[in-house]
Amino acid sequence: MSVINHAALIKACANGRQSALKELMEAEGGRMLGVALRMLRRQDLAEDAVQDSFVLLWRRAGQFDAARGSAKGWIYTILRNRCLTLLRNSDREISVDPQEQEVAGDDHVLDSAWNRLDAASDLRMCLELLEPERRSAILSCYILGYSHGELAGRMQAPLGSVKSWIRRGLQKLRECMG
Incomplete structure (x- = not known):
């Protein structure tokens, strides 16, 4: 597993390197969608928020200042502000119970992420070796962006x-992937 240097990728975006934006999207897109889904409770709005956030990131990459905060924090601040703007400007009604919508949305995001993993990939094979609770906890944490407390609830x-579950599951994943 390689470590992503978010600050370097943002700087590359500021210099017009489109592949850097793609790397950021691949590294953070799934988690950003999870965060946006939690805030907006609608798949379509969450997808719009993530897309808008990447557009804003591309346009404002030159404004990033590592001395003022982390690159990852800057990215998620853009997402959070975009979600709040969508919530403020939205006059659409949510016609289903938000709890049902959230659970259905979570399941959909997790299933989608799981299905995107190649069946022969090491990560998928290692995840399949984990107990269902550990696998679910790890995926919910890393894909949906839930904290330990939120997952417990x-x-x-x-x-x-x-x-x-998360600590031991991650240890088993490291052993399996190593």
């Missing part, structure tokens, strides 16, 4: 158990 499990 959603999974109706003690916080300590969820933390252990």
